[in-house]
Amino acid sequence: MDVMTKIPVREQDAKVRATNFEEVCLGYNQEEAMCEASRCINCKNAQCVKGCPVAIDIPAFIHEVKEGNIEKAYQIISEASALPAVCGRVCPQESQCEGKCIRGIKGDPISIGKLERFVADWARENGIKPQGATEKKGKKVAVIGSGPAGLTCAGDLAKAGYDVTIFEALHEAGGVLVYGIPEFRLPKEAVVAKEIENVKSLGVKIETNVVIGKSVTIDELMEKEGFSAVFIGSGAGLPKFMGIPGENSNGVFSANEYLTRSNLMKAFNPASPTPIMRGKKVAVVGGGNVAMDAARTALRLGAEVHIVYRRSEEELPARVEEVHHAKEEGIIFDLLTNPTEIIADEKGWVTGMKCIKMELGEPDESGRRRPVEVPGSEFVMELDTVIMSLGTSPNPLISSTTEGLETNKWKCIIADEENGKTTKEGVYAGGDAVTGAATVILAMGAGKAAAKGIDEYLSK
Amino acid sequence: MYKILKKQELTTNIYLMDVEAPRVAERCLPGQFVIVRMDKDAARIPLTICDYDRKAGTITIVFQTVGAGTTMMAELSEGDCFHDFVGPLGCPSELVKEDLESLKKKNILFVAGGVGTAPVYPQVKWLHENGVAADVIMGSKTKDLLILEKEMEAVAGNLYVTTDDGSYGRSGMVTQVIKDLVAEGKKYDVCIAIGPMIMMKFVCLLTKELEIPTIVSLNPIMVDGTGMCGACRVTVGGKVKFACVDGPEFDGHQVNFDEAMRRQTIYRTEEGRAMLALQEGDTHHGGCGNCN
Numbered sequence: 001m002d003v004m005t006k007i008p009v010r011e012q013d014a015k016v017r018a019t020n021f022e023e024v025c026l027g028y029n030q031e032e033a034m035c036e037a038s039r040c041i042n043c044k045n046a047q048c049v050k051g052c053p054v055a056i057d058i059p060a061f062i063h064e065v066k067e068g069n070i071e072k073a074y075q076i077i078s079e080a081s082a083l084p085a086v087c088g089r090v091c092p093q094e095s096q097c098e099g100k101c102i103r104g105i106k107g108d109p110i111s112i113g114k115l116e117r118f119v120a121d122w123a124r125e126n127g128i129k130p131q132g133a134t135e136k137k138g139k140k141v142a143v144i145g146s147g148p149a150g151l152t153c154a155g156d157l158a159k160a161g162y163d164v165t166i167f168e169a170l171h172e173a174g175g176v177l178v179y180g181i182p183e184f185r186l187p188k189e190a191v192v193a194k195e196i197e198n199v200k201s202l203g204v205k206i207e208t209n210v211v212i213g214k215s216v217t218i219d220e221l222m223e224k225e226g227f228s229a230v231f232i233g234s235g236a237g238l239p240k241f242m243g244i245p246g247e248n249s250n251g252v253f254s255a256n257e258y259l260t261r262s263n264l265m266k267a268f269n270p271a272s273p274t275p276i277m278r279g280k281k282v283a284v285v286g287g288g289n290v291a292m293d294a295a296r297t298a299l300r301l302g303a304e305v306h307i308v309y310r311r312s313e314e315e316l317p318a319r320v321e322e323v324h325h326a327k328e329e330g331i332i333f334d335l336l337t338n339p340t341e342i343i344a345d346e347k348g349w350v351t352g353m354k355c356i357k358m359e360l361g362e363p364d365e366s367g368r369r370r371p372v373e374v375p376g377s378e379f380v381m382e383l384d385t386v387i388m389s390l391g392t393s394p395n396p397l398i399s400s401t402t403e404g405l406e407t408n409k410w411k412c413i414i415a416d417e418e419n420g421k422t423t424k425e426g427v428y429a430g431g432d433a434v435t436g437a438a439t440v441i442l443a444m445g446a447g448k449a450a451a452k453g454i455d456e457y458l459s460k
Numbered sequence: 461m462y463k464i465l466k467k468q469e470l471t472t473n474i475y476l477m478d479v480e481a482p483r484v485a486e487r488c489l490p491g492q493f494v495i496v497r498m499d500k501d502a503a504r505i506p507l508t509i510c511d512y513d514r515k516a517g518t519i520t521i522v523f524q525t526v527g528a529g530t531t532m533m534a535e536l537s538e539g540d541c542f543h544d545f546v547g548p549l550g551c552p553s554e555l556v557k558e559d560l561e562s563l564k565k566k567n568i569l570f571v572a573g574g575v576g577t578a579p580v581y582p583q584v585k586w587l588h589e590n591g592v593a594a595d596v597i598m599g600s601k602t603k604d605l606l607i608l609e610k611e612m613e614a615v616a617g618n619l620y621v622t623t624d625d626g627s628y629g630r631s632g633m634v635t636q637v638i639k640d641l642v643a644e645g646k647k648y649d650v651c652i653a654i655g656p657m658i659m660m661k662f663v664c665l666l667t668k669e670l671e672i673p674t675i676v677s678l679n680p681i682m683v684d685g686t687g688m689c690g691a692c693r694v695t696v697g698g699k700v701k702f703a704c705v706d707g708p709e710f711d712g713h714q715v716n717f718d719e720a721m722r723r724q725t726i727y728r729t730e731e732g733r734a735m736l737a738l739q740e741g742d743t744h745h746g747g748c749g750n751c752n
Contacts, residue, residue, distance in 0.1 A: 169686050171497055171504070171544040179688075209546035211686055215483045239690040241700065248695060248719055250726050257689035265503065265683070273503040273529055274683075275730035348722040395687050397705070 004107025053445030088117025147175020149233030149431030246342030279385030420450025491553030573655020593617030
């Protein structure tokens with residue numbers, strides 16, 4: 001084998017997978033994983049670890065894979081990560097661990113994500129569980145939200161011996177892993193539910209159907225229900241719309257709504273009682289991972305799908321792999337294009353979208369070149385469905401009902417990056433509620449930091 | 461799991477249930493709503509809170525069987541459980557936040573249409589318990605569809621019942637009763653109208669003319685009910701609002717009812733098909749173009 005080249009991972013054929021909701025990537029088998037692991041040069045000063053928001057001891061676990069000690073590899077990973085089967089699938093490895101891999105300078109970086117996935121899947125198939133706490137601390141901690149930040153924080157606190165209860169607003173635990181990321185990228189029953197079972201096996205309790213700020217407040221949890229500390233990992237919040245004419249027409253949805261219907265409510269399955277619009281021609285406005293997920297869902301529901309994004313391909317915020325997969329499956333990218341109006345028929349149903357062509361001007365404050373309109377380039381795209389994937393703004397439910405919890409000018413909860421500490425004593429926060437919409441792994445990193453912060457606070 | 465302690469068929473196709481939900485009962489206020497799922501595969505159905513008992517930890521819901529989901533829900537019996545029951549969602553009614561003394565000086569009119577009587581009831585009851593007597597107009601298509609008349613009578617100042625077909629009480633639409641009452645010399649400082657969207661629209665058109673500020677409670681399509689999906693967006697005063705977190709109550713004179721009614725029909729075809737499949741049961745063998 002060529003040590004410069006990574007072992008390719010098996011995938012469902014693009015034409016086939018464009019018509020089903022089965023997982024796209026099939027993952028490594030043990031032979032492939034051991035072979036890929038043998039390419040790792042086991043750097044002393046491993047850069048990959050520095051690129052990992054939860055600092056998994058990557059060279060150590062890869063070494064165990066190379067030796068065929070998969071269970072040992074799993075225990076190494078699970079010391080740092082509560083959700084390895086998830087991270088192996090959805091982390092943007094190219095800008096994190098793999099982006100820093102020394103092998104990547106001259107050849108392909110080690111496929112760290114695929115190896116992590118293999119180890120986690122192997123552990124699940126062989127019934128290996130993460131190791132729980134040996135001593136109890138006798139203190140209760142409440143975790144708000146059962147997404148990646150909450151699950152990680154809860155898992156770490158349980159391992160440290162705390163009595164942890166997660167409160168989830170929806171009827172099912174998992175947060176964005178359940179309502180946001182589609183089945184074909186992250187299987188719900190086979191992967192997410194099992195990872196949550198693992199967290200529960202550490203002693204974490206999950207109470208669903210509790211909307212903090214409505215069903216009960218943080219102050220009540222601390223004063224009446226005996227929680228000594230609280231972690232807020234409530235996620236991103238309210239979907240943004242463009243504010244252009246016609247946006248409330250029938251057939252315009254937020255990506256959050258569209259994906260929640262398909263993922264959480266299983267509307268992709270015709271047997272689900274929750275309906276979803278099965279458009280013939282769909283435009284997804286936006287260029288992030290959520291936009292790719294919405295586009296690839298619409299494609300699988302039978303539509304011709306266009307991604308409409310106002311900047312160029314280089315600025316697409318989505319992971320490279322998602323863009324690549326979307327293109328393979330036949331998603332059409334209308335780049336440097338910005339919608340200006342949604343057109344509807346007399347009954348209010350979408351029939352088209354007026355757009356204008358853009359070109360890139362001077363860099364803006366984000367460092368990306370600012371898109372500017374090309375005069376006279378307006379045109380109309382005929383379509384029946386528009387999905388707005390423009391990000392979210394924070395949900396004020398918790399900040400407005402918690403005395404002393406401060407937010408910044410974007411209405412995100414203010415929390416210390418090091419330890420998750422907020423402006424309210426005993427209350428910690430992390431993930432999208434603090435940073436605005438980001439990634440699963442960054443939320444996990446924040447959950448991990450907050451667990452450490454809470455442990456220090458309660459050990460005082 | 462959320463146990464059904466009491467079930468009653470109020471009238472044809474309208475059911476009342478007392479459900480054990482201590483967290484919701486502890487904090488809910490008039491004007492708020494819940495979302496329920498009858499089993500682990502069911503759709504999320506938003507329902508307004510009709511009554512609550514903080515001591516017993518129960519919530520009273522009232523629903524009409526309009527689609528497949530509510531029809532199956534009506535099959536549940538006392539002792540059965542809802543799989544999910546979340547709330548209280550949305551903002552409480554403005555009334556409960558107002559100063560009681562100033563409330564007592566106000567002439568308040570409630571207009572309840574059909575199953576909209578259920579969410580009106582806890583507001584009138586709350587006012588009654590706080591020493592405020594409000595007038596209530598209750599309207600339904602026909603006598604057999606009237607609900608909660610006795611309960612409402614016990615808490616309302618004056619109760620005016622009307623049926624569209626004249627089979628009971630006054631005859632005609634609720635808007636006619638408003639006109640009649642005002643013609644009789646009644647003066648109202650505020651009107652709260654809850655019922656079918658079309659009723660609320662016409663009440664608002666009238667009360668705008670009569671210069672009576674009017675609050676309505678909207679029931680658009682929702683998924684999560686916590687602000688996450690934006691399915692429930694409505695235009696109020698030219699601005700987009702999410703009914704689940706900004707409402708469900710809004711200034712009725714500012715609501716774009718035509719848009720709201722149009723948006724309620726988004727899934728009508730799918731809902732119709734689901735109902736058909738449920739009605740036909742085992743005899744439904746496709747042919748509708750959507751089933752296998």
